[in-house]
Each structure stands twice: as structure tokens, then as C-alpha cells.
Amino acid sequence: MSNYAERNGDLWFSGPVDLARDPALRGFVEYLDLSPYEYMPHPLPLVNIGWLGWENGLQNTGSALLTDEDIERVRAASPRVGSMHLGFHDCEFCTGYAPFDGNGEYRYYAAGGVVYAAPGMILHYMEAHGYRPPQVFLDDLARGGVLTWDGRADRLVGVVRDVTAEWELRVEAVVDLANWKDSRALDAIMVAAREEEFADCAGAEIGGVTGGVRGQWPRD
Numbered sequence: 001m002s003n004y005a006e007r008n009g010d011l012w013f014s015g016p017v018d019l020a021r022d023p024a025l026r027g028f029v030e031y032l033d034l035s036p037y038e039y040m041p042h043p044l045p046l047v048n049i050g051w052l053g054w055e056n057g058l059q060n061t062g063s064a065l066l067t068d069e070d071i072e073r074v075r076a077a078s079p080r081v082g083s084m085h086l087g088f089h090d091c092e093f094c095t096g097y098a099p100f101d102g103n104g105e106y107r108y109y110a111a112g113g114v115v116y117a118a119p120g121m122i123l124h125y126m127e128a129h130g131y132r133p134p135q136v137f138l139d140d141l142a143r144g145g146v147l148t149w150d151g152r153a154d155r156l157v158g159v160v161r162d163v164t165a166e167w168e169l170r171v172e173a174v175v176d177l178a179n180w181k182d183s184r185a186l187d188a189i190m191v192a193a194r195e196e197e198f199a200d201c202a203g204a205e206i207g208g209v210t211g212g213v214r215g216q217w218p219r220d
């Protein structure tokens with residue numbers, strides 16, 4: 001039992017686990033592709049991608065074969081990890097000890113309005129195990145491009161500016177606002193950064209957003 005910890009009702013591995021001998025650990029945080037995301041609180045409705053596990057396996061049934069282009073498409077769209085949870089998620093498909101750090105998750109903002117959430121291991125699942133995400137997701141990534149300001153951005157700004165909102169939600173909003181290279185996003189983040197208490201909680205995320213992409217912001 002010492003190899004995992006419970007957090008927000010879910011189990012997170014904190015060390016190597018022998019799944020064959022510990023079947024109780026199978027299937028934790030495992031969701032069907034394109035099902036509604038409900039793992040962690042987030043200001044926007046999200047759609048699950050790549051939350052794989054023993055129960056449903058790679059979920060590749062009926063899909064085309066994975067190509068290098070698919071992998072590069074997902075890699076190019078995975079610049080930032082949000083939701084840095086405490087703990088690790090070892091790969092359930094690697095045999096033996098797999099010290100893969102599956103911490104965190106990626107979110108992909110499709111131009112059409114859908115937001116996908118995938119575990120940090122999605123690229124590992126693709127490269128090491130041949131997982132191919134649903135075609136609709138790959139198609140959305142292919143459309144890519146610069147996001148135009150929309151209702152999702154307004155919602156995230158509203159959460160960042162709401163001092164009564166849970167700080168976890170506000171942190172996720174800060175991280176995801178970086179998808180828009182827009183002064184409205186930066187303004188909201190800088191206001192939040194001047195709140196001492198919030199900055200204490202979210203300093204790393206704020207620094208990552210304002211430092212990592214600062215050169216791309218129109219204000220700079």
C-alpha cells in the first residue's frame with residue numbers, strides 16, 4: 001500500500017508497483033477516449049484523451065495505424081503541462097519496473113471550441129505502445145493555428161480575476177490562458193500575480209506563463 005497515495009479520491013502511484021500482484025491498482029484514473037473529463041476541477045468542460053489503463057487497454061479498436069506524423073502532431077501541440085499533481089503514474093503497459101514520470105496533464109484547445117485533456121504520458125503511450133488517439137482529436141490538432149479570443153478565454157479570465165474562486169481553479173486558468181497570445185490574458189495574469197497569497201500558491205505556474213512565453217505576447 002505504500003506505493004500509492006490517495007488524492008482527491010483517486011489513487012496515484014508514488015513508486016514502482018507490480019500490477020500483476022496488486023490488481024486493486026488496475027484501472028485507476030482510466031477513462032474512455034472522448035468521454036467527459038471529471039478527474040480534477042477545471043473552469044471549462046474538458047474531453048478525455050489517452051487516459052489508458054488495463055480495463056480498456058489502448059482503445060485502438062477500429063482505428064487506423066499510428067504514424068510518425070500522428071506522433072509529431074501531438075508532440076507539437078503539447079508545449080505545456082498543467083495540473084502538476086503530487087505523485088507519479090507509472091505506465092501500466094510497460095513490463096517490469098517502468099520509472100516513467102506520468103505527472104501532470106496536457107490540455108489542447110481546439111479552434112472549434114473543444115478542450116481535450118490528456119495525461120502527461122500520452123506521448124509515451126503513442127511512442128512505446130502504439131496508442132493512436134481518436135481521429136477527431138488528431139484532425140483538431142491538424143487545424144491548429146493561433147487561437148482567436150473566444151468564450152473560453154473570457155471564462156478563464158473571469159476565473160483568474162475571481163478572488164473568491166478556488167485557487168486550484170485559478171491556477172489552471174492561468175496555465176491555460178497562455179494558449180492565447182493576447183494582452184487581455186496577460187493583464188488578468190499580472191493582476192493575479194500581484195495578489196500575495198495567490199502568487200505564493202501559483203508562483204511557478206505564473207512564472208512559467210509570463211516568463212516562458214513572454215516574448216510572444218504583443219505587449220512585450
Ligand SMILES: [Zn+2]
Pocket residue numbers: 091092093094098124125128129
Ligand atoms: Zn509504457
